[in-house]
Amino acid sequence: MLIRRLAAEERLTTSFPLQAYAFEASPLTRERVEAFHRYLPYNKGNRTLVVEEDGETCAAASAVPMRQNLRGAVLPMAGVAGVATHPLARRKGHVRALLHQLLDEMRDGGHPLTALYPFRASFYEKFGYVGLPRARTVRFSPADLGPLLRAELPGTVTWERIGAGYDRFRSFTERCLRERHGFAIFPDFRDVGLRDRDDRWLLTATIDGSTVGALTYRIDDHGGELVGDDLLATDPYARALLLQFLARHVDQVERISLQVPADELPELWLTDLAVHVEARVARPGSSAPMARLLTVDALAGLPAGPGRVRVELVGDRWLAGTHLLDGATGHLELTSGGPAPTATLTAAGLSALAYGVLDPAEVDVRGLGDVGPDAAVELRRLFPRAHPHLFADF
Structure with a gap:
């Protein structure tokens, strides 16, 4: 299995047809194939990766370099789109391998946030994504x-x-x-x-x-x-x-x-x-968006209430370790030292709190972390509930 990044023109014969098969009417008409050429310029800055076996494209995924507001801070965000697998190559782990590399590259390139519209929410929850409200x-x-x-x-x-x-x-x-x-x-x-x-x-x-x-x-x-x-x-x-x-x-x-x-x-x-x-959410065809943090540093400096809690991040490729979150100054600081209640969180659990879509108790109930009563009080102060509006549909 080979994973490589596509050059712009390659999309016409590789990722575009594969993505169209997954998400559009099929077989493609001649007019739709011709439309790929008109659509190509609007993808020039995307990062598109494909999995190849014996010279054949088995899966594709793209990231659109976007910007998103997280509690008042505008940060670079990787909008993941066009995740598709050849019908004869499905359930072989190709998408998992693609997402690992794609998000590695976007994180290393300075994108601390990522969002997408899932084909199945539970699949992406395993990658640390959490649901956002649907318009x-x-x-x-x-x-x-x-x-x-x-x-x-x-x-x-x-x-x-x-x-x-x-x-x-x-x-x-x-x-x-x-x-x-x-x-x-x-x-x-x-x-x-x-x-x-x-x-x-x-x-x-x-x-x-x-x-x-x-x-x-x-x-x-x-x-x-x-x-x-x-x-x-x-x-x-x-x-x-x-x-x-x-x-x-x-x-x-x-x-x-x-x-x-x-x-x-x-x-x-x-x-x-x-x-x-x-607000209709169905599978397939009508999904609510999902998002996640790719680095804890995305939290630094965000507006926060006067909470203080130590979080242990587990089970994730990109978020790990123990971090003390302190909002005493009105802005979130990642500090060290001093006693504080402790919560264990998955990446999806921390992302749910950062985006404001789940209460700490809901994080605990849904198995996205282990949050005791004392830690829940502090997390509520740090991360008040909020209603993120993604707007962009990719």
Whole structure:
């Protein structure tokens, strides 16, 4: 078995067909194969590894060099994507070997975080990943937004094609990256595909000269559905400006669908808003994202409560040893010395606490660590619960 890194052009005949077989309609049409050439430039900065046996590609995996907000700190993050195995080479350990090498290389290259959308969550939990909230799909009738048409709101909206407004949109997502826990964005070489495809409308909300909200969307047909992507808004006024614009489509579409973060409460947006909110997780085809730390140093300097605990990290390739976590200064410090309650954590357990998705007791119940009552109190102080919103779908 040989693992090697692909050159850019090799993807056309190796990793792209393998990934397409795993995640798309099959067999591939001639038009889809031709589309690989158009897609190639947006992968130029990815790191793609393949397993080969006797000159044949058996498995492939890629990492996209991204950035993610972890409790206020923007850090390099490896977005793992396109993990696929030839159907005759499955269950031979190829993906395990690929992930070990891929994450080794990304960690050594300065990426302390990694995230992915799993084909099976339990498989990746063994690699130290923990689940993050899945974005909610919200569906409602534009008629129910009618009261917003009478509302006097501060600010204005701009409506344009994404190709024309891409720079404005990119700038706003950079702001979200700085301000929103869990938020992640693609590198420039990948993200410009949104501009080049130009297959979305872009709606932006501006207050006092600053962009405060954005939504990309398309309309499938007259009398059909306005299909929105992520509704991004910094405050209720920004959200109301975007929804007010959507209300003007009452005689054009029957329904509107949007993606919203897990901590958004659409049922409270308006009185008499009949809304369906769904977060569907299924296997295969509809997974919630997962993430993990690749180094304990990612925690240094993060905002933290006044907790103090010693954690022993076990069972992981990248996180190991005993570390004293101290939040007495308001920022997490990795120190030594002094007594403190001790917890034993797996990589998934520590990652769950860092991202704020599990309580220490849940970490214990799920077998992601051994956390006693005293250690649980300290860990709650260090890592308050949070709602990470990944945003980028890779």
